[in-house]
Amino acid sequence: MTSFNRGSLTLQPSLARNRWNQLLTATAALFTALAVLPLIVVIAYVLFKGGSLITLQLLTELPPPPGLDGGGIGNAILGTLIVTLVAALIAVPVGVGAGVYLAEFASVGWFARFVRFGTNVLAGVPSIICGVFVYGLLVSTRLFFNQSYSALAGGIALAVLMLPTVIKTTDEALKLVPQELRWGAMGVGASRFVTITRVTLPAAFSSIATGVVLAIARAAGETAPLIFTALFSPFWPEGLFNPIASMSVLIYNFAIMPYEAQIALAWASSFVLVVMILLANLLARWLGRFSNT
Amino acid sequence: MAVGARPELFSQRRRPPWELLIDRGFQKLAVVLASVVGLVLVGILFTVLGGAREAIGRFGLAFLTTSNWDPIGEHYGAFTAIYGTVVSSLLALAIAVPLGVGTAIFLTENIIPLAIRQVLGVMVELLAAIPSVVLGLWGIFVMEPFLRPGLESLHQWLGWLPFFSTTPLGPGMAPAVLILVVMILPIITAISRDSLQQVPLTLRQAAYGVGTTRWGAIVHVILPAAISGITGGVMLALGRAMGETMAVTMLIGNSNNFSFSLLAPANTISSMLANQFGEADGLQVSALMYAALVLMVLTLLVNLLAQVIVRRLSLKY
Secondary structure: OOOOOOOOOOOOOOOHHHHHHHHHHHHHHHHHHHHHHHHHHHHHHHHHHHHOOOOHHHHHOOOOOOOOOOOOOHHHHHHHHHHHHHHHHHHHHHHHHHHHHHHHHOOOOHHHHHHHHHHHHHHHOOHHHHHHHHHHHHHOOOOEOOEOOOHHHHHHHHHHHHHHHHHHHHHHHHHOOOHHHHHHHHHOOOOHHHHHHHHHHHHOHHHHHHHHHHHHHHHHHOOHHHHHHOOOOOOOOOOOOOOOOOHHHHHHHHHOOOOHHHHHHHHHHHHHHHHHHHHHHHHHHHHHHHHHO | OOOOOOHHHHOOOOOOHHHHHHHHHHHHHHHHHHHHHHHHHHHHHHHHHHHHHHHHHHHOOHHHHOOOOEOOOOEOOOHHHHHHHHHHHHHHHHHHHHHHHHHHHHHHOOOOOHHHHHHHHHHHHHHHHOOHHHHHHHHHHHHHHHHHHHHHHHHHHHOOOHHHOOOOOOOOHHHHHHHHHHHHHHHHHHHHHHHHHHOOHHHHHHHHHOOOOHHHHHHHHHHHHHHHHHHHHHHHHHHHHHHOOHHHHHHHOOOOOOOOOOOOOOOOHHHHHHHHHHHOOOHHHHHHHHHHHHHHHHHHHHHHHHHHHHHHHOOOO
C-alpha cells in the first residue's frame, strides 16, 4: 500500500479552502446586515420623525387645508379602521368558509383543485389590479345607490386582497387538526356541522386567527386599491357610501404636496400606521405561540 | 384531510331530518363560499377585459410596442411603462437575490447562535410588514437625497454609457429599483430560508462526513437540494415586484418619455395606473385598463412559471 500524507485533522486557516470559507461567511454576514439595515433605518426614522409629532390634537382633529398649519389625522385613523373592518367582515367569513370546504369537504376532486389553484392565482394578482377591478365593478357603474367612490368599495377591494391569505391559512390550519379529533366527535354521534364548528374549527382557532390578524395588518397598510375605490376625504367619515379618508392614502397625497405641514402629517400618519401594524404582528406572534403548544 | 365519503355510517344514532338538513346546508354554504374565489377571478378578468375593449380595438398589439402616451391626441402606447415594469423588476431581482439568499444561508447554517438568528429572522419578516407607502415616503425624503451624490458621481464617471447618460435630478429608475429591492428582499429571504431548512440533516452530515468545508457543503449539496424552493421564491418576488405600486410611484418620477438611462425618470404600469386613473376619462380609462390587462398577464405568467419551476425542480427525498 502506498503511504500518503494524511495531513493534520486540526483546522489549518492557511488552506485556500478555509480562506474561501471565511471570506464567504463574511460576505453572507455582510448581506444579512444589508438586509436588516433598511428595517432599522426606516423604523427608526418613522418612530423618531413621526413619533415626535404625535399629540392628542393630531390624533383627534381633521387635516388642515393645504398650506395651513395645525390639524391632525383623526379622520384618516377612523377611516382606516372602518375600511379595514368592512374588509375583515367580508373576507373572514368567506375565506374561512372556503378554507373549511377545502380541508373538510373536498380535499381532492376538480373543484377543490380549481379553488386551490384560483386562490394561488388570486394571491399573485397585484393589489392595484384589485383596485381597478372594484373600480370597474362598483365605482364606475355607481352600483351602490348611485354613489361612485365609497368606503364600502374600498372595503371590498381590501377584502379581495385578504381572501387568499385567509383561505390558505384556514385550509392549512384545519389540515393540522388531528384526524382522531374528528373521529372522536363522529364517534359520539356529532353531526358534520357540529364536528366542524365545535371541534375542528376551535382546535385550529389560534392558527386561523394568526393568519387573519396578519391579513388585516397587511390590508390596513394597502394604498393602491384605495385610490380607486375609497378615494380620500378631508372630512370625518360620512357613512359607508361616501368617500372616506385612510392613513395610507393620506401619506401618499400629503407626501407629494409642497407644504411642510402636510409632509409632517404624512410622517405622523406613517408612525400611527407602522405602530398599528407592528402591534398586529406581535399579536399574531402571540396567537401563534398558542397554536404551537 | 377530509373525513370519509359517508361519515354518518360510523354513527349508529338516528339522525333527525333537521340535523341532516343543517349538515347539507352547511356543506352547500361552504361550496358557495369556495366558489367566490372563482367568481372574483372571472370578475377581475371580465372587468379589465371589458374596460380595455375599446383600446384593444383601437390600438391592437401596437399598444405594446409604441411609447407615445398622448391624452390630448388620444394616442396611447404603453411600451415605456412595460419596459419600466420589466427592467425595474429584473434589476431589483438581480440585487435582491444574492442579498436574500446570502441572508437565508446566514440564518440557517450554524454560523451564529440560534437566538441571534431568530431575532434577525423576525426582523426580516417585519420588514415585509412595513406598508409600501411608508417605504415610499422614506424613500422620497431620506433615501433619494442620500443617494443623489453617489448617483451624480456615477453619471460623471460612466456618463458615456447609455444607462448613466442623464443627470440625476431626484426621482428616477435607480431609486425606484432600490426601494423595490427593500420590498422583495423579505420574500426571497423567507422562502429561501424555508427551503434551506427543509434540506435533510443527513445530506449535510454526509457532506461534512467526506470532509468538505461549510461552504463546500452549501454550494455543492445544500443549495442544489433547495434550489426548487429558492427559484419559486425568486419568481414569486418577481411577480410581486412587477405589481408593486406605491413605493415605486413615489420614487420613479412617472415620466412617459422613454430613456435607457437608469438615472432618468421612468414609469411602470402600476405607477401609471396609480397616477392617471383618478383623472382619466373616455379612451384614456380604456387604455389604462389595457395596460392593467398587460400587467395582469405578465404577473400571471410569472406566477404560473413559478409553480411549474417548483414542480419541475423539486427533488424527492
